[in-house]
Amino acid sequence: MNPAELPDLKLLQLFDLLYDVRSVTRVAEQLGQSQPTVSIWLGRLREHLQDPLFVRTPGGMTPTPQADALIGPCREILESLRRFAAWEIAFDPTTAKRRFRICMTDASHVTLLPRLLAHVRAQAPGIRLEAVRIDGNTERALESGEADLAIGHVPWLGGGMYQQQLYLQDWVCLANRHHPRIRAKLSLKQYCAEGHVVITAGTGAQLLDQALLRANIERDVVLELPAFLGLGAIIKTTDLIATLPRNIGETLAQAHDVAVHACPVAVDGFAVRQHWHAKYHHEAGNRWLRGVVADLFCSGR
Incomplete structure (x- = not known):
């Protein structure tokens, strides 16, 4: 058999059935084909595998040693194809590992x-x-x-x-709830006058930097942090303020009992x-x- 050629699925099904029933007539009935058609298919399979595969005897079509050797691999292929056809693209979270x-x-x-x-x-x-x-x-x-x-x-x-x-995210400022100079509202003047904690990381930090540059505001940076860890505790125990996206700002404010103020600088929001x-x-x-x-x-x- 040419390595580039593979037997048709119908030929493998024929081989599987004929090995069991030993009768071309019965195979034709089970496959819903005429006996001449099944005989033609058997001829093609014999040509592919270069072996008679089955010989006619008084007891029916008897498999050759080559057929005995090939029936196992043939059935493995058919079973794999059945599993492939029945495959369900599913994910069960209750049992998945x-x-x-x-x-x-x-x-x-x-x-x-x-x-x-x-x-x-x-x-x-x-x-x-x-x-x-x-x-x-x-x-x-x-x-x-x-x-x-x-x-x-x-x-x-x-x-x-x-x-x-x-x-969507907009921007807020955090401050000590008992800040000595900030009461109900954080003004732009107070924002520029107070000391700041700056978070140097974060995918939205560039938007804040651009807004400050447009407004010609240079903050008095007292502390730089690489991340938000510790920010809530620092705001609660100092008079510094921080500018950050609303979601993280409100979460830290709730956890550390600090005040949330509208940001007095127009900073582009983001999704x-x-x-x-x-x-x-x-x-x-x-x-x-x-x-x-x-x-x-x-x-x-």
Whole structure:
């Protein structure tokens, strides 16, 4: 047989049936074909395999040693094809054992991850979550499958990505609830006069920097932090203020009992989205995870 040629499925089915019933007539009946047609198919299979496969005897069509050797592989192929045809693209979170890796900012560790984790632990106890940072490797990780989702403001992700908007973010300022100079409202004059804590990371930080540059405002930066860890405690115990996206701002304010003020500087808002690669758009587990994120965090749901 030419290695590039494979027997038709109908020839394999013929071989399987004939090995059991030993009669071309009965095989034709079971396949719903005429006896001459089945005889032609048997001739093609004999030509493919370069062996008679079955010889006529008083007891019926008796398999040759070559047929005895090939019946096992033939049935394995047919069983694999049956499983392939019956395959259901499904994902059962209640029984699945899988790790999902999600790229997110440290702000999302505070605002989104606790709620997502609580849901997953309740609905999918065999699922393990891993949070990794959003960085220059994020696009490659999504494409390779090393990461499943990226959640945040990630406008630099290239082609081949799907995205879904979750919610919109504007900007707020945090201050000590008992700040000696700030009462009900934070004015632009006070904003410029007070000391600031600056978070140097975060995918929206560039929007804040651009707004301050447009307004010709240079803050009195007393402390720089690489992330939001510790920010709430610092605001509560000092007279410094911080400018940050509303979601993380309100979360920290509630946790540390600090005041939330409208930001007196006009800063462009942004959308928080979940992103995934087109290769995994139809993958059942990825679809389930995206659905959970959308149900938990999409505005209006």
